[in-house]
Amino acid sequence: MPAVAAIAAVSIALAFGAPPDISLERGSNPNAVAPSVLNEGDPFRQLDETLPTPSETRTASGAPGPRYWQQKADFDIQVTLDPKAAELIGNQRVRYHNNSPDELRYLWMQLDQNRFTDNALGERANPAPDLSRPQGIGFMRSIVENREWEGGYRDVLVTSSGATLHTVVVDTMMRIDLPAPLGSGGTFEFDVSWRFKVVKSTVARARSCYELLGEGDPDVKDGDKVKDLAPIYDMAQFYPRMAPYSDVRGWQHKQFLGQGEFALDFGDFTLAVTVPDNWTVGASGELQNEGDVLSAEQRERLSAARNDEKPRFVITPEEAAARRAATPTGTKTWKFVAKNVRDVAFGASPTFIWDAAKAPIPGTDRAALAMSFYPVEAEPLWSRFSTHAVAHTIDSYSRHAYPYPYPVAISVNGPVGGMEYPMISFNGPRPEKDGTYSQGTKLGLIGVVIHEVGHNWFPMIVNSDERQWTWMDEGLNTFCQYLAEQEWEHKYPSGRGEPEKIIEYMTSADQEPIMTNSESVRRLGANAYAKPATALNILRETVLGRELFDYAFLEYCRRWAFKRPEPADFFRTMEDASGVDLDWFWRGWFYSTRPVDIAIEKVTRYTVEPLDPVASKGAKKVERDGRAKTLSEQRNAELAVRVDRFPELVDFYSTFDELEVTAEDRQRFKRIVSQLGDRDGELAQSKLSFTIVRLRNNGGVPSPLPLTLTFADDTTQDVTLPAEIWRFAGGAQASKLIVTDQEIVRVELDRYRETADRDPSDNMFPQEIERSTFAVEPRDRGNGANPMRTAQESTVREATRKSAESLAKRVAEAVKAGRSAGSVLTDVDAKDLKDGWGVSFMVLDGAEQGSGAIAQLISAGPDRAVGGDDDITFIVTSTGDALERAAAGGSRGGRGGGRGRGGARGG
Numbered sequence: 077m078p079a080v081a082a083i084a085a086v087s088i089a090l091a092f093g094a095p096p097d098i099s100l101e102r103g104s105n106p107n108a109v110a111p112s113v114l115n116e117g118d119p120f121r122q123l124d125e126t127l128p129t130p131s132e133t134r135t136a137s138g139a140p141g142p143r144y145w146q147q148k149a150d151f152d153i154q155v156t157l158d159p160k161a162a163e164l165i166g167n168q169r170v171r172y173h174n175n176s177p178d179e180l181r182y183l184w185m186q187l188d189q190n191r192f193t194d195n196a197l198g199e200r201a202n203p204a205p206d207l208s209r210p211q212g213i214g215f216m217r218s219i220v221e222n223r224e225w226e227g228g229y230r231d232v233l234v235t236s237s238g239a240t241l242h243t244v245v246v247d248t249m250m251r252i253d254l255p256a257p258l259g260s261g262g263t264f265e266f267d268v269s270w271r272f273k274v275v276k277s278t279v280a281r282a283r284s285c286y287e288l289l290g291e292g293d294p295d296v297k298d299g300d301k302v303k304d305l306a307p308i309y310d311m312a313q314f315y316p317r318m319a320p321y322s323d324v325r326g327w328q329h330k331q332f333l334g335q336g337e338f339a340l341d342f343g344d345f346t347l348a349v350t351v352p353d354n355w356t357v358g359a360s361g362e363l364q365n366e367g368d369v370l371s372a373e374q375r376e377r378l379s380a381a382r383n384d385e386k387p388r389f390v391i392t393p394e395e396a397a398a399r400r401a402a403t404p405t406g407t408k409t410w411k412f413v414a415k416n417v418r419d420v421a422f423g424a425s426p427t428f429i430w431d432a433a434k435a436p437i438p439g440t441d442r443a444a445l446a447m448s449f450y451p452v453e454a455e456p457l458w459s460r461f462s463t464h465a466v467a468h469t470i471d472s473y474s475r476h477a478y479p480y481p482y483p484v485a486i487s488v489n490g491p492v493g494g495m496e497y498p499m500i501s502f503n504g505p506r507p508e509k510d511g512t513y514s515q516g517t518k519l520g521l522i523g524v525v526i527h528e529v530g531h532n533w534f535p536m537i538v539n540s541d542e543r544q545w546t547w548m549d550e551g552l553n554t555f556c557q558y559l560a561e562q563e564w565e566h567k568y569p570s571g572r573g574e575p576e577k578i579i580e581y582m583t584s585a586d587q588e589p590i591m592t593n594s595e596s597v598r599r600l601g602a603n604a605y606a607k608p609a610t611a612l613n614i615l616r617e618t619v620l621g622r623e624l625f626d627y628a629f630l631e632y633c634r635r636w637a638f639k640r641p642e643p644a645d646f647f648r649t650m651e652d653a654s655g656v657d658l659d660w661f662w663r664g665w666f667y668s669t670r671p672v673d674i675a676i677e678k679v680t681r682y683t684v685e686p687l688d689p690v691a692s693k694g695a696k697k698v699e700r701d702g703r704a705k706t707l708s709e710q711r712n713a714e715l716a717v718r719v720d721r722f723p724e725l726v727d728f729y730s731t732f733d734e735l736e737v738t739a740e741d742r743q744r745f746k747r748i749v750s751q752l753g754d755r756d757g758e759l760a761q762s763k764l765s766f767t768i769v770r771l772r773n774n775g776g777v778p779s780p781l782p783l784t785l786t787f788a789d790d791t792t793q794d795v796t797l798p799a800e801i802w803r804f805a806g807g808a809q810a811s812k813l814i815v816t817d818q819e820i821v822r823v824e825l826d827r828y829r830e831t832a833d834r835d836p837s838d839n840m841f842p843q844e845i846e847r848s849t850f851a852v853e854p855r856d857r858g859n860g861a862n863p864m865r866t867a868q869e870s871t872v873r874e875a876t877r878k879s880a881e882s883l884a885k886r887v888a889e890a891v892k893a894g895r896s897a898g899s900v901l902t903d904v905d906a907k908d909l910k911d912g913w914g915v916s917f918m919v920l921d922g923a924e925q926g927s928g929a930i931a932q933l934i935s936a937g938p939d940r941a942v943g944g945d946d947d948i949t950f951i952v953t954s955t956g957d958a959l960e961r962a963a964a965g966g967s968r969g970g971r972g973g974g975r976g977r978g979g980a981r982g983g
């Protein structure tokens with residue numbers, strides 16, 4: 077105890093001196109606090125007030141509760157596709173299981189095809205296009221064709237046990253009034269028959285439509301030449317589907333407006349598709365009657381494909397060509413079974429090449445069959461990439477989300493650019509007609525297949541409500557797509573996922589929070605795909621780390637596979653399973669539109685001031701004497717001063733230096749050292765370097781702070797400070813003490829671009845001069861359209877044409893007279909040998925193969941170079957005629973031919 081008292085009595089304060097080299101302050105006012113942070117309250121306050129109250133259906137941990145329930149609807153569907161009328165005719169039996177605790181007096185079905193009637197809500201609410209801008213020809217087509225086309229369901233009839241049921245259609249929904257209330261646990265069976273005209277790809281943008289391959293269009297009245305027409309049908313949302321009835325919303329009552337997709341319940345399906353007998357069908361589910369629709373050889377190939385990870389043809393390109401050219405002699409019915417799915421869809425066409433490969437499912441001993449269906453127009457791109465991309469998605473998503481539960485996964489090439497259904501997806505990218513393709517097309521295909529097949533997990537397995545929250549399926553899926561793309565090949569240039577790619581959106585004016593209803597989002601791609609995907613990537617890499625994140629994300633998928641999660645279930649599960657409070661993260665990224673923008677304001681380096689007065693006063697002296705003299709001091713150095721004239725004015729203080737070490741200083745030092753003892757004496761004279769980094773949150777979203785410290789010897793160290801630093805800071809400014817052995821000479825924030833910081837220019841201390849380049853436009857300054865010059869040019873051109881013609885006639889005469897073409901040049905005045913642009917005409921002698929020309933006369937045109945489209949060329953024929961040749965292309969061939977035979981150059 078006494079020893080402690082003795083030390084306390086010394087009461088030395090360790091003084092810290094800061095050398096001025098890196099403590100330069102930036103211009104900002106350290107007392108000002110960004111208004112966005114304080115106006116919206118504590119960014120760390122809990123979400124309890126925002127999230128729904130937990131219940132026995134959905135627990136506070138984010139899991140389904142002990143009383144969780146969901147409805148089930150089983151379907152037996154038969155459809156016939158009539159390609160002549162472009163009509164789909166169907167009937168279906170529905171077994172609706174009421175698993176809810178509630179009694180139901182009516183059911184709601186979704187009639188999505190009614191989105192294409194003229195008086196559909198989505199159609200009438202559609203805002204006008206911007207006609208002050210040019211529109212594509214597709215726009216005109218769709219306007220004109222749409223005026224004659226009639227979409228929507230017709231002849232819808234609902235019966236049960238032979239009796240017609242009363243129904244009421246409200247836009248894209250239909251209420252079925254039950255003959256008797258359906259109690260909890262009860263099942264109601266009924267039949268629905270219907271027909272509708274399938275949307276043509278040129279009429280409207282639709283998730284389900286058909287296209288005509290080949291040339292021309294029989295529906296266009298101006299008599300396009302029609303050749304080799306062959307249809308592809310991408311069929312989805314084609315049958316009346318049950319609206320979901322849930323613990324959260326009761327009956328889903330949001331109409332299909334086009335942007336918000338689907339909300340559905342699970343069920344078991346049988347699907348029978350009748351098509352002309354030369355057609356091929358790929359659908360959700362397992363094919364039940366291979367023997368009826370495939371040849372023995374094709375069935376053998378299909379079973380071989382089940383054991384080979386390299387794609388094999390089931391229908392070869394040659395067979396597809398033959399089917400395409402064939403005339404159907406009847407129909408065939410393709411039968412499928414799909415269990416525990418929320419929907420079914422199919423692709424049908426006589427053009428399909430079909431390949432398949434085994435896709436092992438990680439975490440199980442099962443394998444799925446990955447397949448692609450595509451016309452020859454998709455080759456050679458599709459046979460190389462599509463099925464591999466399907467299998468790769470199964471591999472990657474099964475590891476990051478949930479083992480793929482279904483037997484098949486399909487990618488179909490047709491008119492739909494990218495759309496997803498259970499076990500089947502429609503993907504658009506095709507190569508050029510000559511089979512070459514751009515990098516964008518290649519990556520577009522791989523990316524879209526991963527994305528659309530990836531939707532099997534979100535929302536086909538983890539059954540979130542797309543009509544309410546687009547981000548819950550698109551955002552989570554785009555995040556997993558990013559992971560899968562990065563596992564496809566190194567440096568795969570993913571369009572979404574890297575933090576720096578979201579900065580433009582997060583600083584733009586047209587934002588809503590991610591937590592916004594699907595139909596109310598303006599920039600859907602940025603809001604519902606890219607931003608949540610990026611947020612999850614940051615959560616994984618920077619906030620939680622891969623281990624914690626992956627565990628929690630897998631747990632979310634496990635808990636909610638084949639169930640219906642809401643946003644709160646996701647937020648709560650990610651916190652519950654990772655053990656990390658993330659309310660600030662959801663609040664900043666999902667409930668606000670604020671950007672991330674952190675600045676390093678100031679860095680100050682401290683060292684312990686030496687106790688030894690020789691060292692401490694010496695250091696202060698060095699610092700003082702090292703400073704530059706003030707301007708006046710410099711100018712006054714030679715100034716005559718009074719004490720020079722009166723030396724008696726010089727006394728003790730005239731030469732006294734307060735930084736000289738005094739005897740008293742030395743005695744005090746001795747006393748302190750003896751009182752401190754060895755251990756504390758050492759501490760008090762520590763050589764550690766103390767650095768205080770002051771940061772400012774200009775964006776408002778709390779962000780972790782990944783710092784890279786550079787030391788005097790040029791080595792570096794990465795340190796990440798948690799976002800909670802902003803909680804303790806209680807405002808827009810935070811500071812952190814970093815203690816190191818070596819002096820820190822540089823501090824860099826977010827070096828690895830992991831936080832989506834909007835302004836990296838203030839992320840470095842000391843700041844650096846930014847380097848850039850600017851381009852010098854090599855062309856003259858344009859003055860826009862110049863009709864005067866155009867008119868002059870055409871006058872000159874006409875004059876040149878005339879003189880070329882008369883010269884060509886003289887060449888023709890010379891040739892007729894048996895002289896060489898070039899000989900005419902010596903006969904003509906030098907001034908007549910120049911064209912309107914001052915360049916001599918060129919005369920080429922000799923016959924040109926196949927053209928009948930034996931000589932040519934060429935003006936190089938305004939570009940003064942032979943070979944461009946502006947040349948004026950006359951050819952002289954063996955019969956002695958001079959004929960003008962059409963400008964484009966012709967002059968090129970002529971030039972090559974003439975030179976090759978050593979034609980004479982005139983002038």
Ligand SMILES: [Zn+2]
Nearest residue numbers: 527531550553
């Ligand atoms: Zn999507």
